[in-house]
Structures are given as C-alpha cells and as structure tokens.
Amino acid sequence: xxxxxxxxxxKKKEEVARLIACQSTLQGKQxxxxxxxxxxxxxxxxxxxxxxxxxxxxxxxxxxxxxxxxLDIAGAQFSKVFTAIAxxxxxxxxxxxxxxxxxxxxxxxxxxxxxxxxxx
Numbered sequence: 001x002x003x004x005x006x007x008x009x010x011k012k013k014e015e016v017a018r019l020i021a022c023q024s025t026l027q028g029k030q031x032x033x034x035x036x037x038x039x040x041x042x043x044x045x046x047x048x049x050x051x052x053x054x055x056x057x058x059x060x061x062x063x064x065x066x067x068x069x070x071l072d073i074a075g076a077q078f079s080k081v082f083t084a085i086a087x088x089x090x091x092x093x094x095x096x097x098x099x100x101x102x103x104x105x106x107x108x109x110x111x112x113x114x115x116x117x118x119x120x
Contacts (some may be wrong), residue, residue: 002106002110005099005102007105009096012095014088016093016096018084018089019089019092022085023082023085026078026081026082027082033073034074037067037071040062040067041062041063041119042066045059
C-alpha cells in the first residue's frame, strides 16, 4: 500500500517540475513574442511609399486584424495560460501534502503494528 502512495507522490512531484519548466520556457517565449510587436506594423507606410484609399485600408487591416489580436495574445492570453499553470501547480502541491500526510499516517500505523507484534 505504501508503494502506491510513494509512486503517486513521485508522479505528482514530477508533474510539478514539468509545469515549472514549462512556465519558465513559456515566459521566454512571451518575451520573444513581445519583442516582435513592431513587426505587425512593418513596413512603415508614408506618403512617399504608399498612400491613398488602398493604403489606408491596408493600415486599418494591420491595426485591427493583426496588431490588436497580437496585443491580446501578448497580454490576456498569456496571462490566462500563466494563471492556469499556477493553479495546477497549487493543486498538485496540495495533493502532494495530502499524500505525504497519508504516507506518514500509514508509516506510523505500520510502526505501531510492528511494536504491538513484538510485545506479543
């Protein structure tokens, strides 16, 4: 019975370690993603490069169709993912504490039974 709980404890600890590594990698990707925000609005349009109705329409599409969703991904969507990861880590840590308490209780019971068996 103890072997099962020890295996579950190890599994939960590995899951936490993987989530922490994922969180770290994702933070790097978020920084990289944010560093490329300027590319959403390239090339710069000016009166000497391209102007008129089509240029204005193109600029509107870049702003509303590319830049705004980009900002949503860089902000809100990344935040949701980080929150979900943090919540899962907290949940797993609670499970780890519970498993450790169960293991401690079972070990104490086993010791008590062994001492009782010695005294007979």
